[in-house]
Amino acid sequence: MTDAVTVPVSERAAMLRRPWSLQARLMATVIGIVALILVGSAVAIGAGVGDALSKSLNANLEATTRQLQLFEPGPMQNVRDADDVLSTGRQTAGYLLLVDSPFDGVSAAVVDEDLDVTPLTAAQTAALTRDAAGRGLSTVTVQGLGSYRVTPFKAGTVTGIAGLPLSxxxxxxAEILTTILLVTIGGLLLLGVAVALVIRRSLAPLRAVADTATRVAALPLAEGDVTIAERVPAEEADDRTEIGRVGAALNxxxxxxxxxxxxxxxxEERMRAFVADASHELRTPLASIRGYSELSLRGIRQSRETTGESRALAEATAQNTEQALERIQAQSLRMTALVEDLLLLARLDEGKELVYGAVDLTRLAVESVTDARAAGPDHAWALEVDDAPVVVAGDASRLHQVSANLLANARVHTPPGTHVTMSxxxxxGSAVLRVQDDGPGIDPAIAGGLFERFARADVSRARQTGGTGLGLSIAKAIVEAHHGTITVDSRPGSTTFEVRLPARPADPAA
Structure with missing residues (x-):
């Protein structure tokens, strides 16, 4: 049996707890802060209003107490009891009075809600005397009447206690706090709705970014032919806002x-085509080499088996073997040339293979046209150069390879009688070498990839219509290695290859 893994409850709860969204956190933060501010304001307002009302009550209590008529009119000034004092005065409802006279004893009464004077019971009087004795302005609770703010007073030998209800x-x-609470709750609800709408609208671009990123993440980007059409909507990618800049950056x-x-x-397509083309180009010479090798071996075996027979058969076998070896040599040279071209491209890509020196492009053009005239007598060849030499810094053999390749291209891909001009x-400040012909022009379908490796107009790759398709790619690599450019402009009746190289003054001593 396998041991069960026990996960603590707290960890399970943490794993199952769903994290808050950004909108929820923002709303909780804003509403929480505002709620704290409102509650703090309510507490402060309640405390301030309560203090003001308490001071007003105290002042009213003291003013009313000073106006009490504790003594009867006349020379004797007899002390009046509490209910008599309250009956002859104009006291507010709830006013309480206790009078303690050394001759008449203690009396206490209160004005009820109907403004009638009601004596206090002995228990209420005793409790009031006990709770308020020896204290100044204070709050006491009178049984059956509630909380009172009371203050002691003294008039001659008479002492007493007066009070007003706190109800x-x-x-x-309570009404103020209730109003504040209701306003606070309503304000928080309104604030919550407003904040939710504002935050939701403000975070819409961010949600669009997240949705777009999610859709892009679901695309099979590891597959070959994949296009990313997903974009953040333009209205959600306004770079004038912070979140909009995120959408614009994602786009x-x-x-x-x-x-x-x-x-x-x-x-990848070029690499696959490159491998296929290289395999195709190498397969033919290898097949030829294999075939002629087998033919040579067969001839040698036959020669051994026919030893002593007719001299003519031996000579025929030797002749076939010689021809086979010649074909093997020719195919080997062809395959060697292809491998050397590929090796040259690789070295040029690495910035190697060039031997710099002063190269006279004028002389190079003369030699190239002379060679092309001998190779293609059925074309009309022309040369346009100035008397002054045009000198560049570069590799003479490689630049000669470029010019020869351009002329050979014009010879192979144009019909007899075509005029070809090199200038x-x-x-x-640039040395410009041009090869122009008035042939049929280059097919627009292949013009864009003309300088790619193994780019050929004849997709059948017949040997009679061209070479391996590496010539123009090698020419481009050589020119770019010399910090130059090579371009083509073709239309029916005029095709011009242009090579531009940084020129340098001719050396007078050359």
Missing amino acids: ELESTI TLLDHVGTSLTARQRN VTVEE
């Missing part, structure tokens, strides 16, 4: 990724 003050404070990133994927796909000039 009205407490009711006012830019997706553009770059899409471009990279397209380039990767194109490179050398200096324009704006």
